[in-house]
Amino acid sequence: MNLFEDAPAPAPSGNQPEYTVSELSGAVKRVIEGEFGLVRVRGEVGRVSRPASGHLYFDLKDDRSVIAAISWKGQVAKMQVRPEEGMEVIATGRMTTFPGQSKYQLIVEDVAPAGAGALMAMLEKRRAALQAEGLFDPGRKKPIPYLPQVIGVVTSPSGAVIRDILHRLRDRFPRHVLIWPVAVQGQDCAAQVAAAIRGFNALEPGGPIPRPDVLIVARGGGSLEDLWGFNEEIVVRAAAASRIPLISAVGHETDTTLIDHAADLRAPTPTAAAELAVPVRLDLLATVESLSARLLRGLSQGHQRRDQRLRDLARALPRLDALLSGPAQRLDLWSGRLSGALGIATARKRTVFERAARLRPEMLASLIARRQDALHKRASDLDARFDRRADARHAAFDKWASRLAPALHRLIAQTQRQQTEGRAKLATLSARLDAAPAARFADLARRLDALDRTRTTLGYTETLRRGYAVIRADGHVVTTKAEAAKAHVLEIEFHDGRLTAGGAPARKAKPGDRPEQGNLF
Template sequence: MDLIDDNPAPQGNQPEYTVSELSGAVKRVIEGEFGLVRVRGEVGRVSRPASGHLYFDLKDDRSVIAAISWKGQVARMQVRPEEGMEVVATGRMTTFPGQSKYQLIVDDVAPAGAGALMAMLEKRKAALGAEGLFDAARKKPIPYLPKVIGVVTSPSGAVIRDILHRLRDRFPRHVLVWPVAVQGQDCAAQVAAAIRGFNAIEAGGPIPRPDVLIVARGGGSLEDLWGFNEEIVVRAAAGSAIPLISAVGHETDTTLIDYAADLRAPTPTAAAELAVPVRLELLATLEALGARLVRGVGQGVVLRRQRLRDLSRALPRVETLVATPRQRLDAAILRLGSGLGLAVSKKHREFDRVAGRLQPAALRGLMARQRDLLTGRGERLARAILLRQERRRERLEGLAARLAPALARMLGDAGRRTAEGRARLAVLADRLEAAPAARFARLTDRLEALDRTRATLGYHATLKRGYAVVRGDGAVVTSKAGAEKAAVLEIEFRDGRMVVGGRSGKRAKGDADGGQGSLF
């Protein structure tokens, strides 16, 4: 009968691991060997859930690596991976024990060369163009002479100085500057916020609303200008209700904001030239047009005067025109005497015929009727006058009742305005008294700062650090050959000067009386 052993002997001398121990050991090995790696590949599946993390694949023709960028890392990325884009990802390898897989934690993503950037740029341009953001029909005209110009750029670069200088030379205008970052991770968000901020300014408010916007930046590489290719900037420029001029980069640089803007300028200086005309040219044109107007009016008067003379010569003489009417008048005068006699006789006959029918009773009846009619109209007129006077009296009493409160209100308003004016006058007086002192203090600080700068930049400060100035024959010497050719050398130190001999190696004239010796 065989005995069965419940505790069999171990098979070999290999150690036993739990699943967690083995997973941890693999994790430590991978993270230790690949602490920081750069991997080049094509971006495959891209997923970004509500958590804000970014999940994507890096692949080539034979293998695939899962990659993750946490939310904070995604926010710092200047270029975010898109499917089909070839990139170089920088990060560290690790494992995910829950699924027994390894993955790359990506800190940063860079396109694998300018070709990848251009491919992504063309893809984004086609997508935004399909939405109609680049259509010429939606572009707004630039005002000929804007009162207020809004500039979106960096406040510390040369761009804003060039724009202000050109505007001051051509036609000084009120300029509002919205400072933004024109390069880096924050560039796109700040530029888009500046465009929307200018559009949110209400007309007639305490801050004047710009009539035209200029988005400007100096030249740079494709990566430096990439913030102006971001979709958020393009949509903000296309949705701007204020006409927008794009002046990003040099003349050969093109970004997507150039297509969405209402007008593209080759340089920031050219944008200032496109925004305003030349004031002196306008004045010259106005003077020329005024002179042309004066000459035209004068010439028109001369031509019309000559035309009037020509027409007057074609008219007949006055005696010829009135000869026939004068003859008709003489004939009528001759017929007037006999005509008047015949008319008087005819009127006499008609009067005699009518007078025979007139009787005293008829006249008295007519007079009685006319008297009654006149009496009735007089009574109606008296009643109408009384009624009208009563209505006027009532209206006058109503106006008098309304006049007293109105006068009281007017006096109260006048008192309040007087008090407000006095208070405002007192505030302005205080500001006026404080303004000279404040300005004097600012000018004093500026003068002291300029003096410190002068002292710092002068060569005397350099002498205090142990340097010296060598002059040969009155000119500064900067080489050994120049020193050998000079007849007399003068060396200036921090605390004074000394003169030494030159090529001869002797003392200079006057050194015998306690002067400095020669260095040669």
């Protein structure tokens, strides 16, 4: 016997409804989203995860509870402050559930630090990290040029800052200014400022756009949140890597941002940055005039001192007659001895000549014979040398003559080959030249036919073939019923012709009047 054969179904305990898992999860989701449509939650940021999808996952916690938080990729891009682990923030978003894991979570749309204390703590932490990398080292700062030719300004083009800078530069020393417009506040501020600094550094010296000699990054005063873009790491690293000397002029004198530490020079205000960039032109002119006057005075005084020294030295020189008396006396002494010395020299030369005049003819003949023998010997040596040189030249001539004929044949063959190739190339180019006009005219004809077909297709006559019509009143096209009602004569154009019809209601017919022809109304 089957004990369960006729057993009745268990009766439900009570009248409570049954839910499926999905129905219950959906009900919980609707309740939570309805009760907490938009909330602001204050807490400490815990675990932070940034997957490749671009979304941001993090935890919000206090001393007793933890809430999972999510920011989608589009929301993360709009955040001015990104949550970091350990920060105390105020997150704005909406509560929802994730049925796949049976948990509730906060969809965060915006994150703000929980007061200035949190911002200052995060700023100090970032400053210490960048300083540890050496980005704020005074040894790496570059000197500002005394008189730059081109000044690059990174700021907003619509604010008062750029007008103050240009006005002060115009008053002190007019220079060529290049302005790179950027957003100086908001989520795009940091990226645009860093891109502007890198863009100025990428300009090549001597290119079509002049490369600045000094950069000014400027912004007016504001709160810590307004100036936060200049505390971003991307801006600080761009300022530290700039090869162009950079002046930071962000905020008022009491405002300090991280770009001030990385810049080569910090100015308390944008106007002061313009003053630090260039000297005062009038002061330079006054200095030049002062130096010129000093130079003239120095030259005059030097000339006077040298003139006085020359006069002093002239007084110390001996008289002219004292200088010439000794040489004149020596001249007189040697002049007196000259006549006797000439007589003695003449006598000595006469003695040598008389001794040489006693030569005999035999000695002269012997000398001539020796000279003739030497001359004949040198002549024979010269003939032998000439013969040897002539033989060598003949051998070289024969050698080059033997090479000349083959070279001449090769040159003639090469010339003929080049002539043949030139003729063939000329024939090819001539054929191409003959065919080019016809091909060009054919191409232009095809283009003209295509344009004519396009004109015909786009014309209103093709529209008339599809059942439309053009109505004209008194020679003008009408597009409304009111205009047609006012017209006395209407002309309707179809694709196969035109039809004239009456327009406004005709006046009351009088006896004897002929009925109007063609009135469709």
